[in-house]
Amino acid sequence: MDDLNSTNRKLPFGIKLPAKVVWTKRTKSDLRTGLLFLSPWLIGFFAFTLYPMVVCFFFSFNNYKTKRAPARIGLQNYRDLLVDEKFWIALNNTMYMVIIAVPLGLFASFLCAILLNLKVRGQAFYRVVYFLPSIVPTVAGTILFLWLLNPQVGLVNTLLDRIGIDGPNWMADPNWSKPALILLGMWGMGGTIIIYLSGLQDVPQSLLEAAELDGANWFQRLWHITIPMVSPITLFNLITGMIGMFQYFAQAYVVGGGDNLGRPLDSTLFYSVYLYQNAFLFLKMGYASAMAWILFIIILIFTLLLLKVSDRFTYYAG
Amino acid sequence: MNKKLFRILSIVLLASMLLSACGNAGGGSVSDEQKVLRVWIQWGDNPQQIQTLFDKYTAETGIKVEVTAPIEQDKILPALTGSTPPDVLILSGGDLAKSFYKEGLVDELSGAIKTGNIDMADMFEAPLSQCRQGDLILCLPWGTDAYALFWNKDLFEAAGLDPEKPPSTMEELVEYADKLTVIAADGTIEQIGFIPNHSWSHTDLYVRNFGGFWYSDDGSALTVNSQPMIDAMTWQQQFFTKYGVDNIQSFSSGFGEYGSPDAPFYAGKVAMMVEGEWQVGPNFIPALKPELNYGVAAFPPPADHPERAGTIVNQGTAVVIPSGAKDKDASAKLLAWMMSPAIVAEEFCFNANLPTSRKAAEDPCFKELGPKFQVFVDLMSSPNAYAVLTTPISLELNDAMGTAEERILLTGTDPKTELDAIQAEFEPKFKEAMK
Numbered sequence: 001m002d003d004l005n006s007t008n009r010k011l012p013f014g015i016k017l018p019a020k021v022v023w024t025k026r027t028k029s030d031l032r033t034g035l036l037f038l039s040p041w042l043i044g045f046f047a048f049t050l051y052p053m054v055v056c057f058f059f060s061f062n063n064y065k066t067k068r069a070p071a072r073i074g075l076q077n078y079r080d081l082l083v084d085e086k087f088w089i090a091l092n093n094t095m096y097m098v099i100i101a102v103p104l105g106l107f108a109s110f111l112c113a114i115l116l117n118l119k120v121r122g123q124a125f126y127r128v129v130y131f132l133p134s135i136v137p138t139v140a141g142t143i144l145f146l147w148l149l150n151p152q153v154g155l156v157n158t159l160l161d162r163i164g165i166d167g168p169n170w171m172a173d174p175n176w177s178k179p180a181l182i183l184l185g186m187w188g189m190g191g192t193i194i195i196y197l198s199g200l201q202d203v204p205q206s207l208l209e210a211a212e213l214d215g216a217n218w219f220q221r222l223w224h225i226t227i228p229m230v231s232p233i234t235l236f237n238l239i240t241g242m243i244g245m246f247q248y249f250a251q252a253y254v255v256g257g258g259d260n261l262g263r264p265l266d267s268t269l270f271y272s273v274y275l276y277q278n279a280f281l282f283l284k285m286g287y288a289s290a291m292a293w294i295l296f297i298i299i300l301i302f303t304l305l306l307l308k309v310s311d312r313f314t315y316y317a318g
Numbered sequence: 319m320n321k322k323l324f325r326i327l328s329i330v331l332l333a334s335m336l337l338s339a340c341g342n343a344g345g346g347s348v349s350d351e352q353k354v355l356r357v358w359i360q361w362g363d364n365p366q367q368i369q370t371l372f373d374k375y376t377a378e379t380g381i382k383v384e385v386t387a388p389i390e391q392d393k394i395l396p397a398l399t400g401s402t403p404p405d406v407l408i409l410s411g412g413d414l415a416k417s418f419y420k421e422g423l424v425d426e427l428s429g430a431i432k433t434g435n436i437d438m439a440d441m442f443e444a445p446l447s448q449c450r451q452g453d454l455i456l457c458l459p460w461g462t463d464a465y466a467l468f469w470n471k472d473l474f475e476a477a478g479l480d481p482e483k484p485p486s487t488m489e490e491l492v493e494y495a496d497k498l499t500v501i502a503a504d505g506t507i508e509q510i511g512f513i514p515n516h517s518w519s520h521t522d523l524y525v526r527n528f529g530g531f532w533y534s535d536d537g538s539a540l541t542v543n544s545q546p547m548i549d550a551m552t553w554q555q556q557f558f559t560k561y562g563v564d565n566i567q568s569f570s571s572g573f574g575e576y577g578s579p580d581a582p583f584y585a586g587k588v589a590m591m592v593e594g595e596w597q598v599g600p601n602f603i604p605a606l607k608p609e610l611n612y613g614v615a616a617f618p619p620p621a622d623h624p625e626r627a628g629t630i631v632n633q634g635t636a637v638v639i640p641s642g643a644k645d646k647d648a649s650a651k652l653l654a655w656m657m658s659p660a661i662v663a664e665e666f667c668f669n670a671n672l673p674t675s676r677k678a679a680e681d682p683c684f685k686e687l688g689p690k691f692q693v694f695v696d697l698m699s700s701p702n703a704y705a706v707l708t709t710p711i712s713l714e715l716n717d718a719m720g721t722a723e724e725r726i727l728l729t730g731t732d733p734k735t736e737l738d739a740i741q742a743e744f745e746p747k748f749k750e751a752m753k
Contacts, residue, residue, distance in 0.1 A: 066421045151568055152572020152573075172567045281713045
């Protein structure tokens with residue numbers, strides 16, 4: 001794309017657009033070829049993402065169930081959601097996971113990555129061990145965890161009992177069901193650890209050595225060099241983790257066993273679970289569509305907010 | 319690459335993709351060469367056995383039947399709204415049939431019953447009632463379940479109770495449960511007499527024994543906060559109040575898995591339970607704990623209503639014909655074949671479930687399942703046999719009632735307050751749905 005003018009206009013978040021495009025025959029031909037190569041993704045995007053999103057937006061203003069024609073009801077679905085107690089419970093549960101599980105997961109992943117970055121004997125073995133849980137299928141991992149957290153015969157409570165702690169009822173107790181799911185999530189954080197690990201290996205040794213020569217101790221090197229240098233990775237993990245957590249579904253579905261979604265006492269009724277219930281069990285597609293759009297807007301706001309705030313704590317070398 | 323050739327290839331590729339996408343993805347329900355009917359079953363532990371059963375239809379008629387089982391609910395919905403729904407759909411219960419009919423996804427079955435010449439008088443009224451909506455019949459019950467009281471005779475004997483005499487009233491059941499509950503010195507439960515929501519909720523059975531349900535008998539009114547509902551919840555709540563919620567939950571959490579030899583009733587941790595007929599069939603107690611010394615009887619009525627003895631509540635598979643099925647006559651004939659007493663007997667003897675056909679119930683194969691199974695078969699003819707009534711809002715209402723039941727039992731909230739709130743929330747939804 002030589003013909004594209006190299007003078008760039010600045011857009012937010014570092015996106016650059018060419019100031020002026022000169023439409024020569026070559027440019028047009030390149031564009032056609034480019035679009036053709038992109039077409040598998042473009043077709044997929046338009047047919048399976050954009051079109052459903054637009055239709056979903058339309059349905060959110062309709063009383064639409066499944067087959068019968070949608071009936072226009074304006075903002076009624078949104079108004080009903082505002083007074084729907086379960087909607088707020090689901091949103092509250094989801095926010096709990098986003099606010100607690102995501103930062104906790106990031107912190108634990110970073111800590112593990114630092115440990116796995118240490119040049120010790122058996123380093124490769126430890127890396128494999130920490131990564132393995134993340135390739136266990138979600139359903140199998142969740143069922144395994146349900147057994148580990150079984151209050152009577154589970155390993156966790158047995159170990160707690162050995163040190164004199166009376167373990168909680170975990171998934172049967174509404175106060176402990178979400179912490180139990182957070183533990184389950186942290187068990188499978190191998191993917192995040194790998195990303196952090198690659199980031200840690202990109203931290204220039206020269207900086208660390210210079211700091212060491214200047215008398216900086218381990219913590220000072222970590223705080224002033226390593227953490228700022230991996231901050232773009234932290235931002236990436238934070239945003240993807242947050243988006244994933246807003247859409248938290250599979251583990252809660254397995255724990256609920258299909259018929260008992262949200263149990264005990266709606267403590268595992270997450271946003272996507274309630275959305276699924278409305279769409280596929282209660283056949284309230286219009287209502288579920290409104291929920292989907294609210295979730296989209298919430299995620300969008302949080303992502304933009306994080307990107308905006310990230311300027312203050314993210315350091316892009318070079 | 320030659321530009322023209324590149325363009326032509328691209329167009330051909332796109333066209334072929336479009337054509338394949340618009341084509342009959344299901345392979346067609348009916349072809350001129352050989353008819354193929356597709357049967358989807360939401361429930362289905364043993365798909366191969368069900369396919370073998372339907373192969374008999376192929377042998378009789380030459381029409382091939384493809385069975386898919388089990389099938390998830392979120393796959394059923396797109397199929398029913400799409401262009402190639404199954405020809406016959408077997409749902410786990412009547413509740414979805416009502417929702418689907420309301421949306422025009424399944425047919426009312428009077429026409430199919432006539433076409434298939436189905437003998438409706440042969441059908442037990444209780445399971446059929448879960449398919450009725452006024453004068454309409456929206457599904458046909460194929461097999462059904464019923465619940466009764468199971469008691470461990472050895473534990474009865476150890477507690478000084480007559481092992482051959484189960485409680486005869488709900489009040490007596492509470493007394494027996496106390497005698498059968500063993501509390502350790504540290505206050506934890508070692509053995510429990512009875513947990514009212516053991517395995518899952520049995521409010522439907524209790525509320526019938528208290529003389530009501532959460533709908534009026536004709537299904538035209540919502541009665542969630544009626545006195546029988548309040549009584550049923552209060553009766554269950556007493557067990558949790560007495561033994562302690564944390565105590566029961568901690569004790570229950572160590573139970574072995576359902577359908578394993580360590581299941582709590584098999585392991586002698588629970589002395590009495592409400593369970594279904596399949597437990598006495600060859601795949602459960604006789605296979606998993608053959609030495610278990612237990613009895614089965616109808617759940618007892620309240621002391622002041624002995625006329626309610628023999629109360630059961632049926633709930634089971636419901637067969638529907640999708641409105642988009644290609645050949646309705648073929649679907650109707652297959653439905654009639656499925657409902658024939660011989661097929662009902664074969665399928666449900668094999669699975670140790672209850673038949674919905676009176677003639678099928680007389681088949682000797684059910685007697686071969688043993689006298690305990692016969693208790694359930696006999697209860698099918700009880701004057702107090704009911705079904706879980708369903709309406710288009712059943713799934714949403716059941717979910718709300720499930721949460722309310724949890725609150726009542728686990729947090730001790732007032733049953734009337736909880737049920738009043740549900741009645742107020744669902745009354746308008748019910749009226750809207752029944753229009």
